[in-house]
Amino acid sequence: IGEIQRFLRDDGTVKVSRSIKELGNRIRKMKDELTKTLGRTPTVNEMAKQLEVSPEEIVFAGEASRPLTSIHETVYE
Amino acid sequence: MQNRMELSFSAISSNESFARVTVAAFIAQVDPTMEELTEMKTVVSEAVTNSIIHGYQSQSDGKVYISASIEGECLELVIRDEGIGISDLEEARQPLFTSKPELERSGMGFTIMENFCDDVRVVSEPMLGTTIYLKKQLSTKKAIYN
Amino acid sequence: MQNRMELSFSAISSNESFARVTVAAFIAQVDPTMEELTEMKTVVSEAVTNSIIHGYQSQSDGKVYISASIEGECLELVIRDEGIGISDLEEARQPLFTSKPELERSGMGFTIMENFCDDVRVVSEPMLGTTIYLKKQLSTKKAIYN
Ligand SMILES: Nc1ncnc2c1ncn2[C@@H]1O[C@H](COP(=O)(O)OP(=O)(O)O)[C@@H](O)[C@H]1O
Ligand SMILES: Nc1ncnc2c1ncn2[C@@H]1O[C@H](COP(=O)(O)OP(=O)(O)O)[C@@H](O)[C@H]1O
Ligand SMILES: [Mg+2]
Ligand SMILES: [Mg+2]
Numbered sequence: 553i554g555e556i557q558r559f560l561r562d563d564g565t566v567k568v569s570r571s572i573k574e575l576g577n578r579i580r581k582m583k584d585e586l587t588k589t590l591g592r593t594p595t596v597n598e599m600a601k602q603l604e605v606s607p608e609e610i611v612f613a614g615e616a617s618r619p620l621t622s623i624h625e626t627v628y629e
Numbered sequence: 630m631q632n633r634m635e636l637s638f639s640a641i642s643s644n645e646s647f648a649r650v651t652v653a654a655f656i657a658q659v660d661p662t663m664e665e666l667t668e669m670k671t672v673v674s675e676a677v678t679n680s681i682i683h684g685y686q687s688q689s690d691g692k693v694y695i696s697a698s699i700e701g702e703c704l705e706l707v708i709r710d711e712g713i714g715i716s717d718l719e720e721a722r723q724p725l726f727t728s729k730p731e732l733e734r735s736g737m738g739f740t741i742m743e744n745f746c747d748d749v750r751v752v753s754e755p756m757l758g759t760t761i762y763l764k765k766q767l768s769t770k771k772a773i774y775n
Numbered sequence: 776m777q778n779r780m781e782l783s784f785s786a787i788s789s790n791e792s793f794a795r796v797t798v799a800a801f802i803a804q805v806d807p808t809m810e811e812l813t814e815m816k817t818v819v820s821e822a823v824t825n826s827i828i829h830g831y832q833s834q835s836d837g838k839v840y841i842s843a844s845i846e847g848e849c850l851e852l853v854i855r856d857e858g859i860g861i862s863d864l865e866e867a868r869q870p871l872f873t874s875k876p877e878l879e880r881s882g883m884g885f886t887i888m889e890n891f892c893d894d895v896r897v898v899s900e901p902m903l904g905t906t907i908y909l910k911k912q913l914s915t916k917k918a919i920y921n
Contacts, residue, residue: 593664634784650800
């Protein structure tokens with residue numbers, strides 16, 4: 553499987569799901585960092601600037617990092 | 630100036646995340662906080678899920694309709710289905726009430742919407758469908774820095 | 776099974792990126808490659824920009840309409856405006872042709888669409904508007920691993 557993944561990466565055919573996951577992780581880390589330094593939640597544009605991606609990518613990739621079920625759990629517990 | 634969008638899509642559960650991203654991308658134009666963005670995504674999830682699993686009983690041949698408009702910092706969302714409707718609205722909006730305990734629903738959908746929005750109105754007619762009107766004041770950059 | 780969405784939005788340039796993400800989020804459900812996603816975003820950008828700056832002459836009170844459907848790995852996109860239309864379609868589709876050289880347009884919009892799609896049809900009627908029909912075969916998960 554590792555070989556297939558490497559092949560996909562080299563070939564420029566990285567799957568969307570994988571790329572979103574990676575950016576999603578960076579978004580989560582950056583959000584925590586900025587929340588600490590700013591003393592409030594960052595805006596979408598502030599995040600985009602720090603991560604050097606477009607605001608649309610923040611919106612898109614932010615999606616994968618939070619599974620829907622966690623919402624119910626947080627509210628419930 | 631007002632910015633508007635209207636969206637409709639097949640009532641299948643893989644479109645929940647699509648609907649979330651679409652509304653979030655529309656809102657992102659006024660540069661909300663990440664928190665507000667998450668809240669609005671959650672609200673859209675709850676309403677769209679309700680339309681799919683309750684309104685259309687997961688039958689998947691229906692459509693879900695969303696319209697959004699932003700004027701200044703005021704966001705208005707309308708989420709609508711042409712499903713079975715809700716006969717007792719007061720009961721439906723009670724925290725923890727669910728008509729589908731077998732699906733492990735939390736019964737918190739309406740409560741979540743009320744928590745994250747400034748105004749939630751529900752209009753529903755048995756056999757005709759359900760429409761949810763949501764309003765939210767966003768804190769765009771101006772509001773944060775001033 | 777077919778999955779469908781329909782979208783309309785105000786013809787203002789800040790909605791270009793909104794339209795791109797929306798179509799991308801819809802397509803992402805079948806997990807295409809990043810390259811394909813980028814191609815489709817580019818195509819949507821070109822068509823939507825054309826509707827806004829040529830079709831509506833940046834007047835902003837019109838609407839742009841997008842519909843998308845996915846069946847298996849086949850994506851169909853329709854992008855439509857009710858703007859001024861195109862009187863000479865053959866000329867418009869020529870590489871490098873632009874009616875707005877003063878805006879530093881490249882004249883490559885149609886060429887890009889043709890390059891990234893398997894099929895591009897344009898129907899346009901002066902004073903009634905322009906409709907672009909696009910088709911693209913995506914390589915979803917199955918297609919790559921098999
Ligand atoms: N769009 C809808 N169409 C029909 N019934 C609905 C709809 N939305 C909500 N309901 C009814 O209201 C109840 C409460 O909804 P909600 O608070 O979201 O809880 P849950 O979805 O977990 O059951 C649902 O169980 C259902 O009976
Ligand atoms: N939606 C539209 N409505 C009216 N005219 C259009 C539309 N799309 C394209 N055109 C015409 O076709 C020409 C070529 O389009 P394109 O290849 O995208 O180049 P460019 O946008 O850089 O001018 C435009 O300059 C314009 O005259
Ligand atoms: Mg619910
Ligand atoms: Mg163009």
